[in-house]
Amino acid sequence: MFFHGTSKVNNQNHLEIGGVDTIELAKKYGTPLYVYDVALIRQRARQFKETFAEEGVEAQVAYASKAFSSLAMFQLVNEEGLSLDVVSAGELYTALLAGFPKERIHFHGNNKSYEELEYAIKEKIGCIVVDNFHEIALLEELSKKHSWKVPVLLRVTPGIEAHTHDYILTGQEDSKFGFDLKNGQGDKAVAHAFHSPYLDLLGIHCHIGSQIFEVTGFVMATRKLFEKIASWKDELSFVPRVLNLGGGFGIRYTSEDTPLPPSQYVREMVTEIKSQAEKLTIEIPEIWIEPGRSLVGDAGTTLYTVGSRKHIPNVRDYVAVDGGMSDNIRPALYEAKYEAALANRMNAPHEEKVSIAGKCCESGDMLLWDIELPKVESSDILAVFCTGAYGYAMASNYNRMLKPAVVFVENGEAQLVIKRETFEDLVRNEVGLKSKV
Ligand SMILES: Cc1ncc(COP(=O)(O)O)c(C=O)c1O
């Protein structure tokens, strides 16, 4: 079994995370329960920052908050001195409520509304990552209205196809995101933004996809960007002060995954940027990255309670847990794979192969297929590892399931940071039909 961060087996043969017994957590807070290893998140954040510092370049590491957004997470990210990437007014609202410094917030999205942009501009956040010409027009209108030159990055698609799941690819030409570099939209957007009295063009952004194991894609994207920077320098005298290469650094969910250490992605990126900047005789731009998954993914573990079983002779054994696609849609959506263990009997020998089913009314609601476990019994606590990114964040109330609670654990202490939803929460916004009497 592979242990992430502070996870280990304690002397009761239970899974322990952050010095806290997960079986005690399950008893106290119920299941399904998301448990986050705070020390591991801090360690990842520091690794990214320290690598940039060692490379001697100006940098910002912005946590891509879509991976897991909550007040506590934003407070933690702020404690670690990271910046924050938000993609909606809702994420921005949560960040501001968490007291996140406005100047370190970057606003992304391919369809930001007038109201969302106005919200960001009134708050004077650090920068808006502009995705399309419609947004440029909205920003110019808002800049006039609020007499503020809006700091922007332009998101471009460099035409790089990273090797990952089709649904999470973003840097290829046929993408809903950004200005395309190949067909000239990128040039047009840069020329416009650079000359606009309403926009302060800080630089360029690109993001080539998610759960990427090779550094080649990032290096290729950097080269493509620098080819363009060379022409923008000659034709417009525009040289970006900031180069944001997005996120996408892969993590280990199962033994099939072979990620590089976070520092290696950063080092190779920086080396390429330094050499390209030197060739063009320009200053090394400030380098920004936006890791989401690689900051929180392996820091999250979900605890479930085992309920029913179904044995199909010569076919399969289904073991059902008290959550499923409503708290983790990734297996159903991307055929994502995870590892799991019985948190209450960690060292028990593996005796059977079972498939873990969720409890939603959907055949596709399966969390894991054919995993080796000790003989699983009702009331066992199943721990699914590496669920910290795009798990809780993509949870839903399908089948009127309640969103789970979330606890942060660190140095032997547990802190409830998101309460489990209640039935009242489910109907909070409902008004029902008007009475006919
Ligand atoms: C623009 C942008 N930045 C950052 C991220 C974070 O990606 P990851 O969680 O893979 O690091 C994403 C998601 O893929 C994204 O779309």
Ligand SMILES: N[C@@H](CCCC[NH3+])C(=O)O
């Ligand atoms: N939600 C995706 C990643 C999305 C990346 C967002 N740009 C996942 O779980 O892998």
